[in-house]
Amino acid sequence: MNEENTRLPDFLLADLYKNSLVITQDALETERKVSRPEAPASERQWFLGSNLRKITLLVSEKEAVYLQDDSLQFLSAILGACKLNLGDVAIVNYQNDPVSYPLLKEKLQPAFLLLFGVTAAQVALPFTIPHYQVQKYDNCQILLAPPLDQMLGTSQEAKLEKSKLWLCLKKMFNV
Numbered sequence: 001m002n003e004e005n006t007r008l009p010d011f012l013l014a015d016l017y018k019n020s021l022v023i024t025q026d027a028l029e030t031e032r033k034v035s036r037p038e039a040p041a042s043e044r045q046w047f048l049g050s051n052l053r054k055i056t057l058l059v060s061e062k063e064a065v066y067l068q069d070d071s072l073q074f075l076s077a078i079l080g081a082c083k084l085n086l087g088d089v090a091i092v093n094y095q096n097d098p099v100s101y102p103l104l105k106e107k108l109q110p111a112f113l114l115l116f117g118v119t120a121a122q123v124a125l126p127f128t129i130p131h132y133q134v135q136k137y138d139n140c141q142i143l144l145a146p147p148l149d150q151m152l153g154t155s156q157e158a159k160l161e162k163s164k165l166w167l168c169l170k171k172m173f174n175v
Contacts (some may be wrong), residue, residue, distance in 0.1 A: 052088035056110035058115040060094045071148040100124040117147030132164045
């Protein structure tokens with residue numbers, strides 16, 4: 001048999017050289033999705049803080065891994081007023097890690113759960129509560145609040161939101 005006349009079918013060639021024969025835009029996009037999958041929450045650091053006091057803060061901030069700088073500064077100040085720090089809490093950005101309450105309970109075991117801009121339904125809680133009402137559930141105190149960006153700044157509305165939050169935190173942490 002003459003080697004020069006041997007032809008393999010196109011599909012076989014494509015299978016043999018699927019990673020190096022022809023690179024198209026579709027192939028590049030598929031390779032990006034396959035070669036760099038997002039590590040599941042259990043295999044990577046998906047929260048900020050050390051969670052020493054089992055306090056979980058669930059925020060919803062676009063374009064931030066955990067928090068925007070101004071939100072982090074605000075939360076640090078609020079935690080300091082409660083005699084806490086970032087080592088005491090676990091901050092999870094729901095935008096990047098849409099977690100459920102059962103997963104939070106399993107992985108972080110929160111005694112306190114504060115949701116900023118995240119609804120009870122989004123985390124699969126079996127109830128809903130209004131903002132700034134502390135609710136005990138499953139050995140956890142839960143507080144829902146508006147997004148952090150509504151508390152930033154010096155406007156009258158921001159001051160009102162901060163004062164409502166502060167009253168709840170004083171009650172939760174016995175400050």
